[in-house]
Amino acid sequence: MMRSSRYILVGIIFGITLYKAEAVSWFRIYEMFHFQSFHMFGIIASAIVLGVLVVQIIRRTHMHSTDGKEIVIPPKDRSIPRYLIGGFIFGAGWALAGVCPGPMFILMGSGYTVFVVFLLAAMTGTFAYGKLRPKLPH
Amino acid sequence: MVPDFLIQLRDLISQPWPWWVAGPMIVLIMFILLSFGKEFGMSANLRIMCAADGADDMSDFFKFDWKSQGWNLMVALGAVFGGYLAAHYFSGPESYVHISEKAYNSLQELPYFAERLQSPDSVPLVPDFYSWEALFTWRGLLIICGGGFLVGFGARYAGGCTSGHAISGLSALQFGSLIAVIGFFLGGLAVTYFIIPLIF
Numbered sequence A: 001m002m003r004s005s006r007y008i009l010v011g012i013i014f015g016i017t018l019y020k021a022e023a024v025s026w027f028r029i030y031e032m033f034h035f036q037s038f039h040m041f042g043i044i045a046s047a048i049v050l051g052v053l054v055v056q057i058i059r060r061t062h063m064h065s066t067d068g069k070e071i072v073i074p075p076k077d078r079s080i081p082r083y084l085i086g087g088f089i090f091g092a093g094w095a096l097a098g099v100c101p102g103p104m105f106i107l108m109g110s111g112y113t114v115f116v117v118f119l120l121a122a123m124t125g126t127f128a129y130g131k132l133r134p135k136l137p138h
Numbered sequence B: 001m002v003p004d005f006l007i008q009l010r011d012l013i014s015q016p017w018p019w020w021v022a023g024p025m026i027v028l029i030m031f032i033l034l035s036f037g038k039e040f041g042m043s044a045n046l047r048i049m050c051a052a053d054g055a056d057d058m059s060d061f062f063k064f065d066w067k068s069q070g071w072n073l074m075v076a077l078g079a080v081f082g083g084y085l086a087a088h089y090f091s092g093p094e095s096y097v098h099i100s101e102k103a104y105n106s107l108q109e110l111p112y113f114a115e116r117l118q119s120p121d122s123v124p125l126v127p128d129f130y131s132w133e134a135l136f137t138w139r140g141l142l143i144i145c146g147g148g149f150l151v152g153f154g155a156r157y158a159g160g161c162t163s164g165h166a167i168s169g170l171s172a173l174q175f176g177s178l179i180a181v182i183g184f185f186l187g188g189l190a191v192t193y194f195i196i197p198l199i200f
Helices: A004-020 A026-033 A039-060 A081-097 A101-110 A115-135 B004-014 B019-035 B044-052 B066-089 B101-107 B111-116 B138-157 B162-171 B175-199
Strands: none
Touching (some): A026 A039, A026 A081, A039 B019, A101 A115, A101 B162, A115 B044, B044 B066, B044 B138, B162 B175
């Protein structure tokens, strides 16, 4: 059985963190893509450094999850076009709108209900990808 | 009466968080999800929502066991609540975003912002084109609908977004995630340097 409340709590912490770190701000994303501050790079870089450490510890100690299975992180496929082209399109949208999928939900809760439209547009994009997938280079 | 320590805690949370608090917090979130046997990735919710809305009948990409992914929708729902709490209870006395002087000066070169921003402490956390009214302007429509479409399309094409690739993927030293993050920056830089000056 899935205990929803713990996932909601994780989401709440995530929402408060990105909001208070100003990572939900269009201006912070603008600043990041101009390399005019260390702030966003500091967030991402410190998360990666600490994250690598955490994942290494998980792997070396064969840590188990709460459902009793060993934690495995499935490897991603080693393709280049898929990540590069897909990443480029995502990055373009990120810089234009100033939000990625996390902040989209967070801003919706902060009172910017117009992000419901953004969510519908993003779902349309995901759906279009699903439809076009067989024709796209991967 | 509210105990003093709760007020102090609230004041502590209400300050702007520096990067060295936010980065480790994000890793904590990733770790908690891993310890529940799940992987941190927000954009997967877009695929789940499409499948749940019936897209599984229209494309094989949406034929997967989306009901087992309900936990991720709960994280997204929590993020909505978190945004509400942060904006209503932890917003703090300063309502502006603490961008660098360099960023402020470069915003002044764009007529749209030069008109609206009078001083570095008048830059709002959220720009005024995030509104329902703005949807009726070409700029707002382009940013909300165009940006949303690109984010949704690109995240699924690349198999993840900032949380899935830049955080989870790079933490696990995944080669694909490195390529994706390079892609994020190439796309972001292209729009920042060639498109943003045209629309503002």
